[in-house]
Amino acid sequence: MKERKLGYAVLGLGIGMAHADAAYTSANADLVAVCDLDQARLQKAGKKYKDVTLYTDFEALLKDPRVDIISICLPSAMHADFAVRAMEAGKHVLVEKPLDITPERAALIEEARARTGMTCGVVHQNRFNANMYPIREAIDSGKLGKLILGTFGVKWYREQSYYDNGGWRGTWEMDGGGSLMNQAVHTVDLMQWLMGDVESVTSTMGIYDHDIKTEDMTASLVKFKSGAAATFVSTTCAYPGISTEIMLYGTGGSIEADADTLKVWKMKNAPDEEAEEAEMLSLYGGGNLEVLSHEPRRLFGHAHVVEDMILAVRDGRDPEVMPAEALKAVKIVCAVYESARTGKTVHF
Numbered sequence: 001m002k003e004r005k006l007g008y009a010v011l012g013l014g015i016g017m018a019h020a021d022a023a024y025t026s027a028n029a030d031l032v033a034v035c036d037l038d039q040a041r042l043q044k045a046g047k048k049y050k051d052v053t054l055y056t057d058f059e060a061l062l063k064d065p066r067v068d069i070i071s072i073c074l075p076s077a078m079h080a081d082f083a084v085r086a087m088e089a090g091k092h093v094l095v096e097k098p099l100d101i102t103p104e105r106a107a108l109i110e111e112a113r114a115r116t117g118m119t120c121g122v123v124h125q126n127r128f129n130a131n132m133y134p135i136r137e138a139i140d141s142g143k144l145g146k147l148i149l150g151t152f153g154v155k156w157y158r159e160q161s162y163y164d165n166g167g168w169r170g171t172w173e174m175d176g177g178g179s180l181m182n183q184a185v186h187t188v189d190l191m192q193w194l195m196g197d198v199e200s201v202t203s204t205m206g207i208y209d210h211d212i213k214t215e216d217m218t219a220s221l222v223k224f225k226s227g228a229a230a231t232f233v234s235t236t237c238a239y240p241g242i243s244t245e246i247m248l249y250g251t252g253g254s255i256e257a258d259a260d261t262l263k264v265w266k267m268k269n270a271p272d273e274e275a276e277e278a279e280m281l282s283l284y285g286g287g288n289l290e291v292l293s294h295e296p297r298r299l300f301g302h303a304h305v306v307e308d309m310i311l312a313v314r315d316g317r318d319p320e321v322m323p324a325e326a327l328k329a330v331k332i333v334c335a336v337y338e339s340a341r342t343g344k345t346v347h348f
């Protein structure tokens with residue numbers, strides 16, 4: 001008998017459409033259902049995907065026996081509630097970032113995963129950018145030496161209309177913050193993944209160029225348990241959107257990147273420093289799209305994360321980013337906000 005493919009469903013059809021696209025084109029799953037309260041978005045998905053059931057009621061989605069995996073793509077403060085209910089109903093879940101907007105709520109997802117035994121992954125897709133593999137490898141192998149300093153900068157731009165659209169963005173209640181919790185949480189995740197556990201943060205924040213309640217700029221001094229330090233800045237005021245800087249300096253050398261693109265690779269102990277940098281920049285200096293042109297079967301972004309989730313369920317293994325990992329970024333973001341509010345250093 002032919003084995004049934006895994007049934008995939010998507011809850012929330014904003015960025016959820018990227019999840020639906022990935023599930024629809026996956027060879028290892030069938031996109032069987034989508035769910036949203038917004039009829040226009042639902043009908044658009046119904047037109048785009050053949051044989052997909054359209055739900056407005058999450059409880060009805062949970063009762064659909066064809067659904068094995070649900071991507072939770074709702075406003076950030078709704079993640080824990082819906083992810084926990086899905087796992088309790090016997091569904092595996094892939095949760096959009098941030099895991100939720102407080103460490104307490106985000107921890108409920110990890111608790112439900114452990115209790116129900118369902119598979120739960122989190123979308124931190126930037127870990128799988130082309131340039132992250134060699135950077136992580138340079139750290140793990142000791143090539144970069146002992147880490148001394150990191151500088152991280154998420155210098156993005158968002159028009160006021162971005163915050164007005166949807167109503168939940170830039171609010172403490174639903175977004176949990178602004179430029180840091182929403183846009184820069186990916187880079188916070190990369191910072192802790194590359195540099196290790198955080199010991200303390202000392203931060204400032206403000207609202208400079210938007211009519212919102214949270215922040216559109218944060219600046220932090222981060223100290224790590226290893227003794228290393230970093231600066232971390234985030235903003236949605238850097239017109240027209242400048243860069244995502246990830247810069248690491250160790251006793252063995254220096255690496256600088258902008259988002260998925262490697263910019264600087266200087267290794268003290270390389271047999272031929274210039275030749276090694278030229279080779280690394282030719283491989284990883286063009287970003288994901290350049291690497292895709294050499295390796296067309298490689299996936300990045302949401303396609304990679306959704307496929308990893310599907311294969312994790314199929315093969316009974318953990319997905320690449322688990323809730324306990326994603327919880328670390330939520331804790332760091334909330335510590336930055338606490339430090340900025342109180343004017344005091346927050347220790348972990």
Ligand SMILES: NC(=O)c1ccc[n+]([C@@H]2O[C@H](COP(=O)([O-])OP(=O)(O)OC[C@H]3O[C@@H](n4cnc5c(N)ncnc54)[C@H](O)[C@@H]3O)[C@@H](O)[C@H]2O)c1
Binds near residue numbers: 014036041096166
């Ligand atoms: N990984 C990434 O790069 C990335 C990019 C964008 C957004 N996100 C995250 O994805 C999440 C969603 O963001 P978005 O930009 O798609 O938001 P959005 O507002 O565009 O979409 C959310 C959708 O959820 C629907 N919804 C709300 N309550 C519902 C309910 N009870 N039942 C069914 N549907 C419901 C809304 O109608 C809306 O269509 C956020 O947590 C955001 O941080 C991640």
